[in-house]
Amino acid sequence: MKFINASSAPQTGDAYSQAIELDGASSLLFVSGQIPVCDEGIVPSSFGDQARLVWRNIEAQLGAAGMGLADIVKVTTFLSDRRHREENSHIRRQILGKHAPALTVIICDIYDESWLLEIEVVAAR
Numbered sequence: 001m002k003f004i005n006a007s008s009a010p011q012t013g014d015a016y017s018q019a020i021e022l023d024g025a026s027s028l029l030f031v032s033g034q035i036p037v038c039d040e041g042i043v044p045s046s047f048g049d050q051a052r053l054v055w056r057n058i059e060a061q062l063g064a065a066g067m068g069l070a071d072i073v074k075v076t077t078f079l080s081d082r083r084h085r086e087e088n089s090h091i092r093r094q095i096l097g098k099h100a101p102a103l104t105v106i107i108c109d110i111y112d113e114s115w116l117l118e119i120e121v122v123a124a125r
Contacts, residue, residue, distance in 0.1 A: 001073060001124070003100060015093055016103035020073045025124040029071075031061045033078065033118040035111075043114045047084050050116050051091045058121055069095065071123040074102045078118045082107045088117065 004019040005012060012018060034057040036050035037043050044050050062068055079088060085105065101121075110118055 012100075015089060015100060016075075017100045018102070020102050022073065022124050027065075027067075027125045029062070029065045029067055029123040029125075031058060031121045031123065033076075033120040034058045034061065035118050036115055043112075047087055047116045048091060051088055052095075054117060054119050055091070055095045058119060062121075062123055065123070067123045067125055070099055071125050072096070072099070072101045072121045073124050074122040075104070076120045077103070077105045078110055079105060079107050080110045080116045084116060 002021040002023065003017040004021060005017055006019075009018060034054045036053045037057075038053060044053060059069065062071065075092070077088060077092075079085060085107075088105070110116075
């Protein structure tokens with residue numbers, strides 16, 4: 001993985017990369033949008049709890065493919081309301097640490113009104 005942030009384009013800081021180049025990846029994993037629902041079908045009420053649950057679900061899908069968070073090359077986050085963007089960013093940085101995959105955040109109407117976010121990822125190894 002080569003993290004690319006062109007000096008002639010807007011800078012992102014440490015939270016994500018503008019582009020990622022893969023050279024010689026032998027496996028690509030496309031994880032469908034993960035939702036804030038636990039095994040028992042419960043949706044937490046707070047944004048923070050929903051976001052952490054979505055990331056737990058992402059980790060489960062990655063793990064089932066023999067991958068981890070460090071293998072993520074692209075994150076697409078769908079937020080139900082822009083007021084959640086700062087908390088979303090904070091939680092993503094907590095979970096991913098220094099790892100900075102390419103990122104898109106979209107503010108939109110989400111499939112289920114109780115869901116405050118949905119996140120899909122692409123991973124490579």
